[in-house]
Amino acid sequence: MxxxxxxxxxxxxxxxxxxxxxxxxxxxxxxxxxxxxxxxxxxxxxxxxxxxxxxxxxxxxxxxxxxxxxxxxxxxxxxxxxxxxxxxxxxxxxxxxxxxxxxxxxxxxxxxxxxxxIPWLFNLKRCVRCDRITKVMGIMNGTTNFILDAMIRDNRRFADALAEAQKLGYAEANPSADIDGNDVARKTAISANIAYNTAVSEQEVLTFSLRNFKKTDLEYIDQKFGKTIRYLGYGTKNDGSVSVFVEPTIIPKDSLEANVNKNNNMISLFGDVVGRLSFYGQGAGxxxxxxxxxxxxxxxxEGDTALSYAPDAVEVDNGACKRKYFIRTTADMPFEFYDSVDKIDDVYYIVTKEISVSAMHEAADLMLEQDADSFFAGFEY
Amino acid sequence: MxxxxxxxxxxxxxxxxxxxxxxxxxxxxxxxxxxxxxxxxxxxxxxxxxxxxxxxxxxxxxxxxxxxxxxxxxxxxxxxxxxxxxxxxxxxxxxxxxxxxxxxxxxxxxxxxxxxxIPWLFNLKRCVRCDRITKVMGIMNGTTNFILDAMIRDNRRFADALAEAQKLGYAEANPSADIDGNDVARKTAISANIAYNTAVSEQEVLTFSLRNFKKTDLEYIDQKFGKTIRYLGYGTKNDGSVSVFVEPTIIPKDSLEANVNKNNNMISLFGDVVGRLSFYGQGAGxxxxxxxxxxxxxxxxEGDTALSYAPDAVEVDNGACKRKYFIRTTADMPFEFYDSVDKIDDVYYIVTKEISVSAMHEAADLMLEQDADSFFAGFEY
The missing domain is CATH 3.40.50.720 (NAD(P)-binding Rossmann-like Domain)
Known part of the structure; x- marks a missing residue:
């Protein structure tokens, strides 16, 4: 052949x-x-x-x-x-x-x-044959990881780190597909499709841009929570539905993801039988x-011509997956989900109770209308 | 079938x-x-x-x-x-x-x-088809990783951490196969065999036990080098030969390996084309x-019955791979490879120049005759 x-x-x-x-x-x-x-x-x-x-x-x-x-x-x-x-x-x-x-x-x-x-999708598909996947999650975009790593390790500002990524050819002149999450959203949809035998559309992936992330956010996250941040795509299995979303995410400094440097990627699956498997390498080039x-x-x-089959249609429900969030905004909103709030100058630094992914993204739309500079990140672990 | x-x-x-x-x-x-x-x-x-x-x-x-x-x-x-x-x-x-x-x-x-x-050997074999592997390296034993992680994170002594691993069923009543490196040596040999299409014997893998590692070594490595330690198996490709060895290894705290916790494993390949790929998960159970x-x-x-072929015989030469070493011993040896020495009480804390793996393991045999408690570790990166 x-x-x-x-x-x-x-x-x-x-x-x-x-x-x-x-x-x-x-x-x-x-x-x-x-x-x-x-x-x-x-x-x-x-x-x-x-x-x-x-x-x-x-x-x-x-x-x-x-x-x-x-x-x-x-x-x-x-x-x-x-x-x-x-x-x-x-x-x-x-x-x-x-x-x-x-x-x-x-x-x-x-x-x-x-x-x-990274032989990610290939191994994910192999796992699905005899395991039940409950979560796929990972760093799937090298440009945004390069930017975050430069901000965290080299104390750079977002704009400077982005400019360097562009100079090195990691980011396009128009970096929107990377930093606004569209690239990760597509990869997340494809990963969820294999994990859950479905056909999620790009539009169903709730995506929050990394664009508004500032050094002051990093400093707050470091000092207040002792944690750091990565830009992650998620596909989770709920009872009868799946959730798919892309969010800046606050993670422990000693997690594997926090130690993925430069423009590398790491993507993980969580299976009932195999537990967590993670795959690391160059995500582009x-x-x-x-x-x-x-x-x-x-x-x-070499003869591995296992046929491809039409997927089922599993419902996407981003209301079924819940987590805690960090929010930084000047918007003055009645928000019933707040667990704690710091006010520094005119800026609110908020930690929410566990709320659904869809509730957070809806709230973010309202916040961005009042303060186009607002930022949020989910909490992992 | x-x-x-x-x-x-x-x-x-x-x-x-x-x-x-x-x-x-x-x-x-x-x-x-x-x-x-x-x-x-x-x-x-x-x-x-x-x-x-x-x-x-x-x-x-x-x-x-x-x-x-x-x-x-x-x-x-x-x-x-x-x-x-x-x-x-x-x-x-x-x-x-x-x-x-x-x-x-x-x-x-x-x-x-x-x-x-971890689908490690399977993916390694897949990579070998169209890439040239220069190194395989990794945490391949959950028991020793559990012990090191307990010493590093929870400030435990080696013996206490080992006892806990035994209580949890990770380590056998006789823990020698794990802590003396025999288990890792076999996995390293098999990994090198696939990476380099050869048939290394277990006896050819130079192996240094983790048994003599102490909390005071960890403290010295932390304070002097700002680094941490893992127990790693290595298969490296030299010019016309391969080196295979198992050593306690000093690594940066922000490396992926340093953040592999509990009894998890992480194994990596380095290919000329693909770069570094790492695979993480549960190494036993x-x-x-x-x-x-x-x-x-x-x-x-499912039909993937690609045939297996007899391997070539690639020479094992542990003199062809060089690295720097940390040594802790009371043995008083004329050792021409020392780069720096601290003496604290009667104990020498030595950093060597770049020397071959075989030279270090030969020197260790002599040191252990004088001080059965001696310890060494290679430097990675």
């Missing part, structure tokens, strides 16, 4: 190099740009791949939604196995792609779409993400 | 429960003790399994060497795939079992033999180890 890669950008070229070096030849690469080093392997015509019966594995590393969806759905319909590193595609069309794979008796794999080089894409392709090439 | 389990002790019964609950029926269980709940599944005659052509997967969870080797080698010779949780067996007969598997066109898997519930055994069986049942 031969392989093709769609897209010869950062991830596609990384996977191509890994596969070629390891002795797994790639028959075709689709790209509209010239790449002399690819010779006859390069094509700009997808039909050269679609109509080639020798090619049984198509890896998509184009990114975006429209072209990638057109190519991937055609490949599945033609009975080819599909591998993708595209979290946007996998999250947006999760149900459709799995239905199409099932209808055509093929597999779709996307380990590299969440966690970069040409070679880590490229090798993760290549590994999925090799699994299929 | 049907399954059988040899041995219905802690791990075998854990795997049986997991498989049965997940809908993977086990056709036969071999045990010499009565287990009424197993009904007709139980047999005390291995031939009932060996001669049953429906049984294609035989999982060994007996432990020890002689009976397990007899059963496993007969199963492989009969063309059955074998899974084992027995680190003693896998380490001792690594080459023979792989040759036998290759000769009979079957696979042998043993994820649960190192790391308990009925359900974690049982599910890891079950997962290997399910992989095979």
């Amino acid at each position: 031969k392989m093709a890669i769609l897209g010869f950008g950062v991830v596609g070229s990384g996977a191509y190099e890994v596969l070629t070096k390891a002795g797994y030849p790639v028959k075709r690469v689709l790209d509209i740009r010239p790449h002399a080093e690819l010779g006859d392997v390069l094509t700009s015509n997808f039909d050269d791949i679609l109509n080639d019966d020798e090619i049984g594995i198509v890896a998509e590393a184009i990114g975006g939604l429209s072209a990638s969806y057109a190519f991937v759905s055609k490949a599945l319909a033609a009975g080819k196995h599909v591998v993708s590193s595209n979290k946007h595609l996998v999250c947006h069309y999760y149900k459709e792609l799995h239905e199409l794979a099932q209808a055509n008796g093929v597999t779709i794999r996307f380990t590299s779409s969440a966690g970069g080089g 040409k070679y880590p993400t490229g090798i993760a894409l290549a590994q999925d392709m090799i699994d299929i090439a | 049907k399954m059988a389990i040899l041995g219905f002790g802690v791990v075998g019964s854990g795997a049986y429960e997991v498989l049965t609950k997940a809908g993977y029926p086990v056709k036969r269980v071999l045990d010499i003790r009565p287990h009424a709940e197993l009904g007709d599944v139980l047999t005390s005659n291995f031939d009932d399994i060996l001669n049953d052509d429906e049984i294609g997967i035989v999982a060994e969870a007996i432990g020890g060497l002689s009976a397990s080797y007899a059963f496993v080698s007969k199963a492989l010779a009969a063309g059955k795939h074998v899974v084992s949780s027995n680190k003693h067996l896998v380490c001792h007969y690594y080459k023979e079992l792989h040759e036998l598997a290759q000769a009979n066109g079957v696979t042998i898997r043993f994820t649960s033999s190192a790391g308990g519930g 009925k359900y974690p180890t049982g599910i890891a055994l079950a997962q290997d069986m399910i992989d095979i049942a």
Whole structure:
């Protein structure tokens, strides 16, 4: 069974190099740009791949939604196995792609779409076969972890740390997808989908931005609670529903997550049988993400073609998961859930009772109307 | 392809429960003790399994060497795939079992033999397909980690922490296999074998006991270096050889390993392409180890029967890997490698220059002759 890669950008070229070096030849690469080093392997015509019966594995590393969806759905319909590193595609069309794979008796794999080089989704899926997952949780975005680590270890301001992340190529010129949580929301949705065999949409993931986090918040959290902070995605199993959310989260300094430095990622599952399993590594980059894409392709090439099935529809209920929160705001709100409040100058520093995730995010919307600079974080452990 | 389990002790019964609950029926269980709940599944005659052509997967969870080797080698010779949780067996007969598997066109898997519930060996093997591993390293023994964690966090003495580990069932009445490093040595050898496609023997792993570690050592390491300690197994790739050793190791307090608490394990690989990947979880116990055994069986049942091949013979050279060491001894030795020495009362606290692992272990043998209480630890990072 031969392989093709769609897209010869950062991830596609990384996977191509890994596969070629390891002795797994790639028959075709689709790209509209010239790449002399690819010779006859390069094509700009997808039909050269679609109509080639020798090619049984198509890896998509184009990114975006429209072209990638057109190519991937055609490949599945033609009975080819599909591998993708595209979290946007996998999250947006999760149900459709799995239905199409099932209808055509093929597999779709996307380990590299969440966690970069970490074999997270692959191992999560393996665990689900004989364990009941109750929580998935983790640091899934290297840019925001780099920013927090620089603020905590090097005493940097948020804006300076972000600028350095941009200089190092970790963050885009427009950093919104990273710092506002959209990137983590997609990875959280995909992780929850595998953990709970469902199809959560990106819009169902309640997401609070890291953008308003300040050094003074860090100092307060350190002095008042003796704790630190990370930006975490969560998928929890409730009784008959799941909760999915992305929040700045206050964690003990001696937790594993608190010691994940620079732009690394760590994602964990909690199973009834196996307990907690955590997976750590590089969450992005040409070679880590490229090798993760290549590994999925090799699994299929070596005969591991377990079919993909359409997911069930498990209800998303962010009212069913409760935790305590820290809030910093100047908004003057009647908020019945307060457990304790400090007022320093005009700023309220609040700890809530245990309230639901949805209640907190609704309250945050109101707070942000009064004080656009408001911040909150959940408490873990 | 049907399954059988040899041995219905802690791990075998854990795997049986997991498989049965997940809908993977086990056709036969071999045990010499009565287990009424197993009904007709139980047999005390291995031939009932060996001669049953429906049984294609035989999982060994007996432990020890002689009976397990007899059963496993007969199963492989009969063309059955074998899974084992027995680190003693896998380490001792690594080459023979792989040759036998290759000769009979079957696979042998043993994820649960190192790391308990952590899918460590499984992921390491997957990585080796298309990456070059330069180091494997980790906390592979829950008992010694429990002892160190109790000494560090709860200010306990070694003997008290060990007694508590024994009370909790983590350590045996004779704790030598754990605290003298034999358990870690076997897991290190097996990990190095997969990482470097070789067959290191347990005897080639240079191992220094944790037995002589004292609270005063911890205090010195904390005050002098600002660091902490863990008990680590190492397999490193040199130019044309590998080094394999087990040592107490001084590590930064903000490293991931330093924050692995209680009896948990964390094992890492370092690949040229993927960078560092770390895997964390429960390193022992009925359900974690049982599910890891079950997962290997399910992989095979679902068609992932990639064959096992006889390993190469890569030279073990513990002179080729160098690091700095901390030594505490009353022995008065001419030691040309000292970088700095403190003398407090009659005790020398030494930091060496970078010296080879074999030089340090040879020097330790001499030191222990003069001062049976001597201690050393390597420096990581």
